[in-house]
Amino acid sequence: MNWSETLRTSWAAVRSHGLRSLLTVLGILIGIAAVILTVGLGLGTQKDVSASISSLGSNLLIVSPGSSTDSSGVRGGFGTSATLTAADATALASSVNAPDIEGVAAEKSTSLALEANDTNWTTTVTGTTASWLDVRSRDLIAGEFITDEDQASQAAVTVLGSETATELFGTTNVVGQSVTIDGHTFEVVGVLASAGSDSSSNLDDVAIVPLSTAANQLVGGTTANSVSTIYLKAASDGQLAAAYQEAEAVLLNLHSISSADSADFTISSQNALVDTATSIYQTLTVLLTGVAALSLLVGGIGVMNIMLVSVTERTREIGLRKALGAPPWAIRRQFLVEAAILGLTGGVLGAVLGMGAALALPGVVGSSIVISPEAVGLSIGVAIAIGLIFGVYPATRAARLAPIDALRSE
Template structure:
């Protein structure tokens, strides 16, 4: 019997048992759809993280207190960075363009009968350039504000809306931790970064933050939460990181473990990419289990089919069909079920990815590799799990088969 005839017979048999064939394919459909959707969503999460890091600012470096080991083993981070460190980086590191020191806290902000608990950032005028922020109305902090400890504040877009609604906040007075601040500006909307709303922030002069709100507790100078810096070019980021590390080691008189960590934008993005990539692989592996379950379902149904078609098999063998012909027919049926399930599952997975892309910020994309691998695996599963029932059918004795029918 030629292959074309086997294909026709397999198709006729499967169409004659539509419900059973559909239920057999269901596990394969769900498995393929899950794998493709999980891989697409995982890649979308990686793209979103990459885009959000790009909005932070060009050629960005973060200098944070505590060594990498310290930051991973304690919640109370050491306060080892001071304002003098930031000034030294700005003046003594030739590959650095701008430096923005920061003191961060979360405090109650009040205007008349409205209040909100929001992030307060004490910083300098360089923050706009380093962190790629823009002012929508009014102005930002100036060096004069720093020198005079002026109690002025630039509000993030969401904070301004919560406190003032549609009213103009410029010139109004708000209270931050029982201290009065005049609103001098409103920032352009920036959006969220890794779940942190950057528009839910109020910006005040760094010196005012230290002297009026959080206090000075370090004998070495004005303590900082961290320092942001931007390199002069993409090519100078590595040199900037090296120079900053050497400078701070000299300033802090370090001979053993560093009491600070310098991270580039690429370093942080690589960490996030490793995490999201690992989660994608984990989710895809879990989804692939349903492919295995679907393959077992194919084998079970094909074994039932062999039992039900004992008379047909005996009759065909009595008329001269070889074991190879019976084997090929049942293998073809198993592969058709798995391949058809794979194709339908692929279409379903692509639909899920498109829906997720429309209703969420994830830039979910369709992975041709995931589709090719998933469909190939589903077809291979049909072939693999179809061998046992196909061999059982091929080995049936025609006389016994006809007698037991």
């Protein structure tokens, strides 16, 4: 009995119980689909993160407030206090203290209601300075950005994100229009080009105002002088490490903190964000892979179960084949191939389901899913291997049946 006959016989056996075979491979099917989706989601999210990060510029450092230690010695968490000020930003901009830092942009953000022509829209209002456009690697599609004069005179001018402009006016052609922010009237002087989303926010839904205006008219109070984030742009990728050390030294000095361990700020780079994102997705991948592995294990046990049933049902056939001259290895091979076909069927169906979901899901979950041909090929291979591994015991049992007992069975 050669391979093609073994394949034909085994395929006929699988097909003769179509529904049962399908139900049997369901576990493998789900497992394989989960593997393909997991891998695709991991790769897709990584792609999204690195795309959004490289659009922001890889030579960017982000200074965030936080990690202050209070009088009783309890160290606060990240971002728990307003320790950064506009003065910090000014000091960092000094080419003497920080020669490797090319641009500095402090941000002071708050969520406020905007109103134009009776349309209301709540968005992030960000106070910043003229350098923001360059530091954040953004472009304008209309008008101009806020200027140093606007900053000096606390001008009531704003630059809108493209989505914000569309929500308020139905168009991005809005330069010269008026918009009311928190009761104050601002003139729209420019509109930002679209930049998509980063991992935490929509970069196109924003209203930029001069930092001085934000501090004095929109936020005010005791936190008026604080800023929420300072963005630093290193002169080049290679100067990122130097820029980091300069920024840390300047801020520690300015805040009168002797040890970097007790710093009341945190400096992170985009690379650190990539690393963080990667490690999160690796954890997620390990978790989902565990789920997929469990599902495959259950699927494999299902295959073993149904193969044992198949051996029992076909005991007479096994006896007959043995009487007609089938050696034990031929019987074993027949059942192994049958189990492998079950695994293959589950694998192929699972791959189809996984790829279909990979095409359909991005629209729902808002994250891209990359179909990796290697993952598809490998998981189908794994499915066949599962069939084979869990088929060994039933096939061996079939091969060991005594011909007389098998022939006599009812």
